Amino acid sequence: MSYVNQSLSNVTTETQYQGLLERLLFSTLTTVPCCVFLFINGTMLFTLRSKPVFCETSRYILLFNLLFADTVQMAVSQLLYVIAACRITLTYPVCGVLDMLGYLTSEISPLTLVVMSLERFVAVCYPLRHAAIITVRNTGGAVTGVWVFSSLNVLTRVLLLLEFPFKDLESLQMKDFCSNMAMLLGQVSADYRKAYTCFLFVLAGVVTISSYIGVMIAARSASTDKASVHKARNTLLLHLVQLGLCLSSTIYSPLLIALSRIVTRIVIVRIQNVFYLCVFIFPRCLSSLIYGLRDQTIRPILMYHLCFRPKRSSPG
Template identity: 30%
Template sequence: MVNYTLSGTALKAVFLHSDALYLSIISLLLVSFAIFFCFFSIMMTVYFTISHLQEVPRYIFFAHLLINDTIYITLGLVSFFSSAYLIYFPMPISYMIVTISSSAFKVSPYNLAVMSLERYLAICFPLRHSGWCTRQKTILTIVAVWIIGLLPNVVDFIILCFSVQSDYFSVYCLSVRSVFIKNDAQETLRFVVHSLGFSLVGLIIVFTYIKIMLVAIKLNSGKATASKAGKTVMLHAFQLLLCMMSFSYNLIEIYLRKYLYMLPMINFYFFMCLPRFISPLIYGLRDEVFFRYMKRIMLCKTPRTFPNSDST
């Protein structure tokens, strides 16, 4: 997880300069989270209300993306307020918070990759899609994605155990990643995992988009469906770009921190939280089934079951 520690000294400087600005950003952060959680609740209600959606791979992956981003944002807020207000937790709890948050950060782009592959199979291999993309295989894929996301943290934990004394895990600490960096190998591992992971996801999205658009150009019958699938994959690319914005956090803070004392908090909101606030909402509002059902819920109309939709 990206380091966004806000020291006690920096926090005091914030209050000395502008209590109003600090409270405004905190309020904006909490309001954004409340709006996101509201949409999350509505979309998960739609997912669990329409039984058909629970059998469609792309909707299962989308529901998983929603849950994963909610976990990441929630734990990110816990870590942020732990750092900002100097709230200390037992070391094992803090490490668990950082580990799950870090894994969720990696799982988001991996989930986008498998969503793009699912659309690729649906368009390029329509006759085999139903056999390859079953509900059981989709669940197993999600489990595999989490295992891949957790493996680097397992290695990180082993390195940490060999780098600290036996009583290290008996103290209280802030729930931020910088506390657990005790060896250069940990930073190297994190850099390699993120570089390879995001590069591979980017290649998968580009590959699937090109293949789908070639089908859209080649086949007249199904051209509309393939074109929609191509737009969906492009949306995944946009979501990946939003995820990658997190990596600009440290770079911007290094060069601009001396000019703006509120930069750590602003960076946390715009580069860590905001991309995950808007990314699932764009996908959910774009989908015909989700949009129609969400509109009925928000208008307090009686829910009804929609027929099977093949919208992308």
Template identity: 30%
Template sequence: MANNSSLSHGLLRKIVNDQGITAHVLVIIFLCINLLLIVTFFKKECFHTSARYILFAVMLLSDSFMLIMSDVLLILSFFQYTMQVWLCAIISVVVLLYSKVTPITLTAMTLERYVAICMPLRHAELCSTHNTMHCILIIYGISSIYCIVIFFMFFASASYSFYKQNKVCSVEMFIMHSWQDHVRSAVNQMYSLVMCIIIIISYDKIMKVAKAASGESKKSTQKGLQTVVLHAFQLLLCLIRLWCPFIEAAVFRFDVSSYTNVMYFNYIMFSLAPRCLSSLIYGLRDETFCLALKSYVCFGLTKRNYV
């Protein structure tokens, strides 16, 4: 991890000059798509009472924030902009929090599909707007555990004078000892294990319902099953991202010249890609949302009844 923070200015310049431009363009495109989806959600009141659309909006906002922050931090690193450690700590707390919000929200959306398909009679009760608001608070509470662990270890190890030093802001800066890195890895693995278990169990239950269903019910169940599979794939990309720092550190030790390519690939595949799949899963596959989206893309010229 320490090797990452010692990346030379020349390598960072290569990233921004040769590959960073593509990343910036992709970030702008994804942000524009997310903004359109967010506007669509807030414009239509029918989405405000559905648990899956509310959770979808939460994930879109989280993804958009992470896209902006990752791009800003990359630019600051390129220009070697320094700030006091205490200010970087505040920024990093928010970044770490939202890095967990998306995968946990995906897990919650999978559970919502499980309730809708396997417990349809209780869906309105369990996934009411009131309960969904509580669910969002739980999502942020669980996401904050990771931040608390990381910064509790940091505050226990760092001296008071360290907070007043000027450094290039990086989350890796708060891992001061190898044991802290091991604890961080253990917490990440715990998150990954729990979310994977929930996804697998939900998929298994929905699969059983799909086999027993028939006619229109079977078609609806199959669509829900496909959504869970897409959630699982998106979650897999998010979980792989947790291992990217270890992969990048290993590559840096053995082949510095390949480090920039590996870091760029990881950033595109495991940071940007998972945060654009949301629009493909709901913005295009969901009929109600897709029709609403089309009406805004066509500036209201397409008058369709989608409520």
């Protein structure tokens, strides 16, 4: 095991000394918000499939893909949290499947944000060609490309895991709780993940910032719709914030490892619970809150579904 896994093992071992009341409190503080956010995200996903306009508009198709990935990742993360809180250890194959599913969806989000940024760039800078370039078919192809690219990355990680000498283990039962860091069983696997993460966020950051600059340049044109430019600029800024939040989840474990060298283990466990809520749970609901409240087409239908209004009062 690497030093990373050894450090996490020390942290998870310390949770054995947590009192039942404290574990119950932390579990409640994370599970309740997660269930609320899952409900909001689920309602938003249902909303985006409730009207033909949402299924035939590129930006709503991309939003659905982003929300779907965020929702799956939040569900997987919470499942792993509950399993750890219940002191349940999994086998390496089961943990690997859950980890790869969460890793796949975590990569979908920044890549989808890249496509969404490009869509806004084309809408502002090439308004006359937007309808020809950003079609439902092309959007579907972009979404498929995002999933294929992310799946190839996951497949590469699986192949790297196969190099680990599982046959030398006494049992496939894990001694630590299942987590993404616990599945980094070799230095090559850890180095690959760091390199890919850096590549992904440099790519996403460059594309989003370039799109923002392009929109700002277009804003100087007298023929440009100023309201459209202003809205696109704010949307791209929100994409940058979302990318930052995605990046924060990648430094979650390294940050905990660094803190474990200067504070006691039980403090690390408590910090870990707070970070989990702020870094993994809340950002996964941010897209629903942002787009659900900002978009004039989505907002009335979303509020209608969230408030459980009678069907006869459904907005047209």
